Amino acid sequence: MRRLIAVLALLFAAPAAAQSLQAQYEAFLEDTIWPEARRSGIARATFDRAMGAKRLDTDIPGLVKPGSKEPPRQMRQAEFSAPANYFDERNVGHIAATGRELARRHAKLLAGIERSYGVPGRILLAIWGRESGFGRVKIPHDAFRVLGTKAFMSTRPELFRRELLNALVIVESGLAAPGDMRSSWAGALGQPQFLPSSYLDHAVDYDRDGHPDIWNSVPDTLASIAAYLKEAGWDAGRDWGFEVTVPDTVSCALEGPDRGRRISDWEKLGIRRVSGKPFPSGEAGKEGFLLMPAGRHGPAFVVTPNFYVLKEYNESDLYALFVGHAGDRIEWGDRRFSAPWGRTDSMLRSDIARMQRALEGMGYDVGGADGLPGFRTRRSIGEWQERNGMKPTCFPSNALVAAIR
Structure with missing residues (x-):
């Protein structure tokens, strides 16, 4: 009997918890986001059209309890678990081959954009291919549901709160309808995968139809990528x-x-x-x-x-x-990397973050204990290895996670 009661309690606890979280989210939208939106010039009708029926999307990767900044334990990423997977030849080769075909098809367009912004067409095509499969990948999510969820329960809520407000500004300004605002699970919009702030700052109406359309227009998509890179400092006289x-x-x-x-x-x-x-x-x-x-x-x-x-x-x-x-x-053409990608350990972000905190405690600058081994973390590992009589590898492993405490 006790076991049956316990099982029933578990069955009913999960839906109740979800309902409670949804209620908190609705209060968050009304008590926190709406006042900020109103101060930003968003009309109540616009807010309700965009946010009125939005529910939490708890299937989004990397969510945490509201208010937590600890990296979620379950997240594994190619940046440290297996960099070789990031350069899977089926993916790179497909983008290169398709990019060459599209370079011929859009040669005049790409040449005009390069004259205007100084960014080579090959770079624009590579970004376009990486971000949305040259516009062929279906963009699956409602941007307002994603951004609202991440503003409420991600490790960077302030960022996504700002981006949610920027998305509302896009709709309020008549640049897109709420139903057109399709995004990735990270809240990035359209074919170039711009965050809403990037759309407002960099999107270009290159085809001159009255609004920058990064969901459907190839000229607007490519020119917007070029405008972004130019404003970020691209030097037209140098390679990468x-x-x-x-x-x-x-x-x-x-x-x-x-x-x-x-x-x-x-x-x-x-x-x-x-x-x-x-x-x-x-x-x-x-x-x-x-x-x-x-x-x-x-x-x-x-x-x-x-x-x-x-x-x-x-x-x-x-x-x-x-x-x-x-x-x-x-x-x-298909000039692949000369050196191979070696095997690396599969690691959790939380394990990397723990190692980073230990290195910080020793005085190393790891760039923040975020669970992602950027260049500051990689070279800190190398410096720690050198000081401890090891041949430096400058990359985390499970053995190093255990050793660096």
Whole structure:
């Protein structure tokens, strides 16, 4: 009898908890979001059309209890569990091949956009392909439901609260109807996957039909990506980077955009392009940066400031590298990375965050204990390994998580 009561209690507890959470969410929308929306000039009718019937979407990855900032334990990401998966050849090869076809089809359009914004067509195509399969991937979610949910129960509620308000501004301004506001599970809109603030700041009406349409217009989509990159600082006179070999005498802990050197100085350390060619003469005297996104477990690069402009679009090193690499293959054919991606351990974000906090306690600058091993975390690992008599790998592993306490 006791077991039956316990089972019944569990069956009824989950729906009750969900109802309670939904009630909290409705109060959050009314008591927190609506007053902010009203101050931003949003009409009540607009707010109700966008938010009136929205329910929490608890299927969104990475949600946490309202008010928590701890990375969710279950999240595993290619950025640290298996960087090789990010460059699956079926994906990269498909984007490169399709991109070459679309480069021919849209040659005149891409040339005009490059003249206006200075960003090469191959880079625009690579981003377009990565973000939405060149506009062919169905964008599945209601942006207001996603943004409302993430404003209520993500690890970055302030960000998504601002983006929810920006989405309301888009509708209030007549730039899109609520039903047109389709997004990814992260709240990114349309074919270029812009957050609402990026749409307001960078979307371009390139086809001159009266409004920037990043859901249906190819010219608006590509020009909007170009406008974003130009305003982020794209240098039309430089490439994004070069794959290189890094001798053992050069520490992987030299990585990072704050440790730049002239490319000719990297050459003096023994770093060479994998092609065997010298660096372009116009690059040799300019600043370059060491990039080792999987530490010693994968390819290495000397990148230019344009690489970090690509990171303004998406802060992942692997994302920016994917775009540069796919763009090169669109332009020059299937030149794959020379060095392989080695095997890396599968790890939870919470485990990485615990290791980061331990390194912070020792005085290392890991860039924040967010569970994501960016360049500051990777080089901190390398410096810790060097100080402890180990050969530096500059990449987390389960053994390092256990050792760094």
